[in-house]
Amino acid sequence: RKEVEQDPGPFNVPEGATVAFNCTYSNSASQSFFWYRQDCRKEPKLLMSVYSSGNEDGRFTAQLNRASQYISLLIRDSKLSDSATYLCVVNSRGYSTLTFGKGTMLLVSP
Amino acid sequence: GAVVSQHPSWVICKSGTSVKIECRSLDFQATTMFWYRQFPKQSLMLMATSNEGSKATYEQGVEKDKFLINHASLTLSTLTVTSAHPEDSSFYICSAYTGTANQPQHFGDGTRLSIL
Numbered sequence: 001r002k003e004v005e006q007d008p009g010p011f012n013v014p015e016g017a018t019v020a021f022n023c024t025y026s027n028s029a030s031q032s033f034f035w036y037r038q039d040c041r042k043e044p045k046l047l048m049s050v051y052s053s054g055n056e057d058g059r060f061t062a063q064l065n066r067a068s069q070y071i072s073l074l075i076r077d078s079k080l081s082d083s084a085t086y087l088c089v090v091n092s093r094g095y096s097t098l099t100f101g102k103g104t105m106l107l108v109s110p
Numbered sequence: 111g112a113v114v115s116q117h118p119s120w121v122i123c124k125s126g127t128s129v130k131i132e133c134r135s136l137d138f139q140a141t142t143m144f145w146y147r148q149f150p151k152q153s154l155m156l157m158a159t160s161n162e163g164s165k166a167t168y169e170q171g172v173e174k175d176k177f178l179i180n181h182a183s184l185t186l187s188t189l190t191v192t193s194a195h196p197e198d199s200s201f202y203i204c205s206a207y208t209g210t211a212n213q214p215q216h217f218g219d220g221t222r223l224s225i226l
Contacts, residue, residue: 034214041222043203043217043219045217046216087153087154097159098144100153100154101153
């Protein structure tokens with residue numbers, strides 16, 4: 001099992017749609033979880049950290065299920081500018097070392 | 111806050127050239143810096159972890175003599191790709207970490223390296 005696995009995508013959605021990304025991780029000892037966003041040919045940018053109780057930032061909601069080793073990201077009211085690759089990121093080997101999923105590409109169309 | 115500057119952003123060189131990439135944390139001290147490589151349509155792959163004042167820890171399959179890493183201060187790490195060949199062409203990204211548990215890493219802009 002890969003350390004971090006994500007939906008392969010791409011997800012093609014119209015503006016205004018709600019879209020959800022899923023991610024599973026293999027190391028039950030992982031402590032930190034993040035969603036990063038990466039635009040084409042650019043560096044990853046932190047979208048949000050994921051907390052055990054779940055957290056929301058505007059149109060974005062992240063959830064963590066430690067028992068199932070599962071993380072999700074929900075985007076409501078999709079905008080064209082949300083088009084990007086979304087990376088699920090987990091610290092699987094010590095609190096500073098991050099493992100990246102392959103990413104899920106989102107394409108929001110008018 | 112938490113700005114990481116990476117330089118240069120784009121390099122095109124002939125095969126056999128050595129290329130140095132700098133990664134600087136501009137407004138915080140980074141106890142640890144990471145170097146990643148990303149090939150087209152692939153995920154970021156960690157190459158090495160660099161702690162200030164000590165030797166870098168390389169991931170399996172990454173040649174330490176090929177990819178020289180120096181982390182001489184809390185704000186600067188450098189990656190030198192020695193005698194680069196076309197197969198080394200990739201997107202190299204650094205990130206910096208403050209050392210505080212459960213805090214995210216902050217990424218540089220990345221360096222796109224093309225070896226002819």
